[in-house]
Amino acid sequence: xxxxxxxxxxxTAREKFITALEADGLSPNTIxxxxxxxxxxxxxxxxxxxxxxxxxxxxRFLADYRRSRSPKTVYNAWVVLRSFWRYLEEHRYPNIAxxxxxxxxxxxxxxxxxxxxxRSLLKACEYTAPSKDKRKPFRMPRPTARRDKAxxxxxxxxxxxxxxxxxxxxxxxxxxxxxxxxxKRGDPLPRHVLYLMAVTLTRHTxxxxxxxxxxRQKGRAVRxxxxxxxxxxxxxx
Numbered sequence: 001x002x003x004x005x006x007x008x009x010x011x012t013a014r015e016k017f018i019t020a021l022e023a024d025g026l027s028p029n030t031i032x033x034x035x036x037x038x039x040x041x042x043x044x045x046x047x048x049x050x051x052x053x054x055x056x057x058x059x060r061f062l063a064d065y066r067r068s069r070s071p072k073t074v075y076n077a078w079v080v081l082r083s084f085w086r087y088l089e090e091h092r093y094p095n096i097a098x099x100x101x102x103x104x105x106x107x108x109x110x111x112x113x114x115x116x117x118x119r120s121l122l123k124a125c126e127y128t129a130p131s132k133d134k135r136k137p138f139r140m141p142r143p144t145a146r147r148d149k150a151x152x153x154x155x156x157x158x159x160x161x162x163x164x165x166x167x168x169x170x171x172x173x174x175x176x177x178x179x180x181x182x183x184k185r186g187d188p189l190p191r192h193v194l195y196l197m198a199v200t201l202t203r204h205t206x207x208x209x210x211x212x213x214x215x216r217q218k219g220r221a222v223r224x225x226x227x228x229x230x231x232x233x234x235x236x237x
Contacts, residue, residue: 008091011047014038017087037080040065050088055096062103071105078103118152125149164190 085097125148127139154160165185171178201208
């Protein structure tokens with residue numbers, strides 16, 4: 001059975017589109033932004049059929065939209081147009097917004113943390129903020145201090161893996177290429193703890209038992225398997 005194009009006007013399509021967004025559970029602010037952009041689209045072209053529009057018409061709309069708005073606002077309007085015409089594709093209208101290039105806008109530069117900023121964050125992880133009631137100000141140790149300090153010191157799994165010395169290094173010089181080995185840099189305590197965790201979980205957890213059996217069938221030594229389980233970042237990533 002062939003599906004024919006549904007007869008819609010921009011006003012009807014806009015109402016159905018907003019209803020679909022509400023059914024998808026988008027936030028009120030997002031729906032308000034979609035309503036605003038599609039309403040301005042309707043005011044710009046009038047209540048015509050979407051089939052009468054072309055990519056050049058949408059570019060003309062964005063060019064007019066850009067005159068009194070910031071580049072980021074124009075980019076958000078581009079996102080709304082792409083989403084609106086993806087919805088119209090369900091009604092067999094060609095997606096003319098697909099060929100629109102994303103408007104450029106300057107991304108804000110990320111400010112790097114200074115050593116003082118990092119020390120302040122680590123200190124804030126350890127104790128609560130001073131009390132502000134009538135009593136003498138005091139601070140309480142945070143029960144999640146170790147976890148929070150680890151999150152500050154290691155913002156991604158790779159940093160934590162490198163700190164534990166479980167990152168892999170390759171010795172090579174010219175045409176010579178050695179074997180891949182653990183760097184074993186940093187504090188040896190995390191490596192020892194991870195090794196013990198691998199031993200315990202392999203004995204009592206199905207997931208790690210299957211991984212252990214998989215490597216054992218490949219002929220790997222038992223101690224080396226525990227190291228592999230740790231290196232594969234099953235605990236750190």
